[in-house]
Amino acid sequence: MLPEHAVVCKDAQPGGCMDERVASAVSNWAPRFTTNGVAVADFQRVTASVERWDDWCSAWSSAAKVHEDLGREAMREGRTRSAGAHLSTAAVYYHFGKFLFVEHPDEMREAHGRAVACLNDALPYLDPAGERIEIPFEGSRMVGVLRRPNGPGPHPVVVMVPGLDSTKEEFRSTEALFLERGLATFSVDGPGQGEAEYDLPIRGDWEVPGQAIVDAVAAQPGIDPERIGVWGVSLGGYYAPRLASGVEQVRACVALAGPYNFGECWDQLPPLTRTAFTARSFSGDQETGRKRALELDLTHAAGKIRVPLLVVAGKQDRLIPWQHAERLVAEAGGPTELIMLEDGNHGNMNVAAKHRYKTADWMAAQLGA
Amino acid sequence: MLPEHAVVCKDAQPGGCMDERVASAVSNWAPRFTTNGVAVADFQRVTASVERWDDWCSAWSSAAKVHEDLGREAMREGRTRSAGAHLSTAAVYYHFGKFLFVEHPDEMREAHGRAVACLNDALPYLDPAGERIEIPFEGSRMVGVLRRPNGPGPHPVVVMVPGLDSTKEEFRSTEALFLERGLATFSVDGPGQGEAEYDLPIRGDWEVPGQAIVDAVAAQPGIDPERIGVWGVSLGGYYAPRLASGVEQVRACVALAGPYNFGECWDQLPPLTRTAFTARSFSGDQETGRKRALELDLTHAAGKIRVPLLVVAGKQDRLIPWQHAERLVAEAGGPTELIMLEDGNHGNMNVAAKHRYKTADWMAAQLGA
Known part of the structure; x- marks a missing residue:
């Protein structure tokens, strides 16, 4: 986020x-x-x-x-x-x-x-307890935390994708919403995030790391490989639909406060954010950072999303304009729902009660939890 | 509180x-x-x-x-x-x-x-689900919420006592601490509190309503009448030890931020607090309120507390001087523990991590949960 x-x-x-x-x-x-x-x-x-x-x-x-x-x-x-x-x-x-x-x-x-x-x-x-899972990837590895709900499995699972500055360490309370509804969770540091940010740069083609993540999660004991959802926040709200556009096993997707094209947001981003993106995309300088940000783009991906998609955004988001959410909803290739909150800031964290429970209920319904 | x-x-x-x-x-x-x-x-x-x-x-x-x-x-x-x-x-x-x-x-x-x-x-x-329990008392009734932890009973139980302005509606997060450690909870509006405040005035002799509460809780299905603890905050931090001093079934007691004698705190209390106490003790005027507050006193009760007692207080409490906690600990008739936090305000809510988990662990240990 x-x-x-x-x-x-x-x-x-x-x-x-x-x-x-x-x-x-x-x-x-x-x-x-x-x-x-x-x-x-x-x-x-x-x-x-x-x-x-x-x-x-x-x-x-x-x-x-x-x-x-x-x-x-x-x-x-x-x-x-x-x-x-x-x-x-x-x-x-x-x-x-x-x-x-x-x-x-x-x-x-x-x-x-x-x-x-x-x-x-x-x-x-x-x-429930968590388990650390390391996924070999392109000469390095991505690290995630798997938690299974109480009760006998196999369990449906939600892959949880952070953003530019969030990581798997930040997701306990969001995991709880899914877990108490019978969904397992897998919070993962992908390329440019958390434990992977020193070796693997931010990248736009999240169907690639996403496939490795989904394959690893599907192979875990107690997990139902036929019921995998993906949720992402902020830049993760771009990664998740991008993943869903290219990873066949995914059955449902939530994009919270994600950009349609991150580079188009560049000029209005806070300096700290631009600096962090430049560093975590291994860009060397801000101009290169801006160019890399333009590669985070859903133009050729949105139509390939055939699974149910829930998009959540706030009209008061000062980082990612809410129009990006409408654009994704308009172009998605499957059934879509949009929660657009008039008073919501970036990530709608200031109006959490208006979307977090609904999101968890929606995912549980999609995955038959 | x-x-x-x-x-x-x-x-x-x-x-x-x-x-x-x-x-x-x-x-x-x-x-x-x-x-x-x-x-x-x-x-x-x-x-x-x-x-x-x-x-x-x-x-x-x-x-x-x-x-x-x-x-x-x-x-x-x-x-x-x-x-x-x-x-x-x-x-x-x-x-x-x-x-x-x-x-x-x-x-x-x-x-x-x-x-x-x-x-x-x-x-x-x-x-877990909650159940509303009404306890007939002196021509009116006290109302509590009973929650049993998951798993087979009979369960030990913690009677949770509010203060001057807290009520059973405020206790969900505290209940969770006990529940997840295998303790049932019973959050109750006693005399002068919540649903009882219109009919039953604040009173000092909490062994009387306390006995009615404990009898009602002990009779509930799934509750172990041999393993009953009591916890109270603010004025409830007076009521709970007063209850423990005279109700035989109680096995352990926690007093959080309670006064030894509430009347002795009167002059330093905020006006809103004095007004609320005057109203909820049916005192008519503040001078009568002060006199009633002096009746909330542990002088002849502390020595009768024979069960393990945990007292929690903060040195920065501007309502109840921390010396009241030391006085209770010094006079209690059984084993005592004191958590005194240098930076804690009233109820130690500003340093919650330093006492809430310890308190729940202590109660679970006392009641064999």
């Missing part, structure tokens, strides 16, 4: 407009952070403590450490359920420290390593 | 200090509201829209209506799990509209009625 706040901040240099940044972070990012596992009091404390963007990652890492320590303590005391909760929370905090910090790669990578380690350690103690 | 913000607001008259109130609400109440089911974006929208205290209840009721409508829509469409989530959320919003609105009794009662109706309609669709 992409940051909204940075629209306010026209200068990405340290010290440029930091009070505005923090004020804006509170109003724009609070719904995203808290929906995905950050306590509101921690959000207030951390954002109030940060004056310069350069301090962002260390401030979040300090807050994360509190939760990690609580998790390690709980583990020592055999309180494993609490340990799983604390450590998966710590992973979210480290993740948000790292998520757009590409201009400080060493610090970013350190926080990222902590996020991954905390989530790995939490997985056996989540309810 | 009692409001912190109103400490800032020295004048309870409409228009007295409303900008401060809203600013303070955001910083002090956000953790309580969001921990208990309010979306942070809704919290921001509602508090930003309210300038005068007189508008508080209608603003929250409008926000609640959005969730209620989503719930009714989901119910019509047979999406019952989502309906349960939306409607129990709506109940929380209506509750927070009503919770301290005693100076406008008609409006308060209207919002209260909506809160109760929404929760009632949600109960069958929660996971």
Whole structure:
């Protein structure tokens, strides 16, 4: 998912407009952070403590450490359920420290390593438990977290695709919506995302990594290979339909706040977002970044989507114009539904109750959960 | 639980200090509201829209209506799990509209009625489901919500006691902590609380209503009458140990942010809190209210608590001085534990991760869950 706040901040240099940044972070990012596992009091404390963007990652890492320590303590005391909760929370905090910090790669990578380690350690103690799956891909690998709902399988499954700055560490609360409706989940870091972002650049042809992901998920025990859906948010809202356009096993697709063509959004993107895309597409400079962004395009893909497609967008999205959603719906080759929220921001995180449950119900219905 | 913000607001008259109130609400109440089911974006929208205290209840009721409508829509469409989530959320919003609105009794009662109706309609669709239980008491009745964890019983159970302005509508997220550890929960409106506040005044001798509550809970199918614990927050952090001091079946007790003697806190209480206590103790005037508050006292009760007692308090509590917690621990007649958090506010809602999981683990261990 992409940051909204940075629209306010026209200068990405340290010290440029930091009070505005923090004020804006509170109003724009609070719904995203808290929906995905950050306590509101921690959000207030951390954002109030940060004056310069350069301090962002260390401030979040300090807050994360509190939760990690609580998790390690709980583990020592055999309180494993609490340990799983604390450590998966710590992973979210480290993740948000790292998520757009590409201009400080060493610090970013350190926080990222902590996020991954905390989530790995939490997985056996989540309810239901999670399992780390590594998928070999083009000389490197993609990493995902598989969770199966309670009850006997084989289970339908939802492949969950992050965006430019979200990763599998951010998806516990969204997984819960699917899991409690009887769907397994597979949250995966694809090319340019999370654990894969150092070796595999962002790419537009997500039918390629998507095929590898779907094949790997379909082969897991307890998973029904005939009932696979895909869900994606922000850039993942582009990747998911692109995947669905070319991967035959997929039975249903949700695109939340995704672009039809990301390059066409370039000029209105916040500087931090452009910088992150440039880095994660291995572009070298922003002009190359813009060109790569233009390759994230559904023109020749939308018509190939034959499975049911749910598109969710918000009219107040300052990153991805809502017209991109209408364009995808108009061109999709199968049955479509559109949830367009008048007051929704990027990802509709500020009006979560208006679409998250409906989305989960829709996917459960499509996959016969 | 009692409001912190109103400490800032020295004048309870409409228009007295409303900008401060809203600013303070955001910083002090956000953790309580969001921990208990309010979306942070809704919290921001509602508090930003309210300038005068007189508008508080209608603003929250409008926000609640959005969730209620989503719930009714989901119910019509047979999406019952989502309906349960939306409607129990709506109940929380209506509750927070009503919770301290005693100076406008008609409006308060209207919002209260909506809160109760929404929760009632949600109960069958929660996971696990809830059941409404009415306990005849002194010519009126106390109402509680019983939820049993998944799996075969008989289950240990935690009686959950609200405070001055909290009610059973506010406890879904706390119930979840106990339920997922194998404990049943019974969230109850006692005298002066929630559905009982119109007929039964606040009283100090909670061993009396407590006995009626425990007897009713012990008689429910699927409940193990030998494994009953009690948990209370704020004034409930007084009621729970008072109950444990005189109700023989209780096996363990948690007191979160409770007073040793509420009357001794009177002078530092926010005006809204004193007004609410005066109304809910049927005191007629504030001087009588103060006298009644002095009757909420553990002097002759603490030593009679023979079961394990966990006391949780925060050094930054501006309503109940943390010394009250130390006094209870010093005088309790059985084994005690104290969690005293340096940075904790009233109820330690701003540092929830530091005590909520530990509390749930402690209760599960005491009751052999």
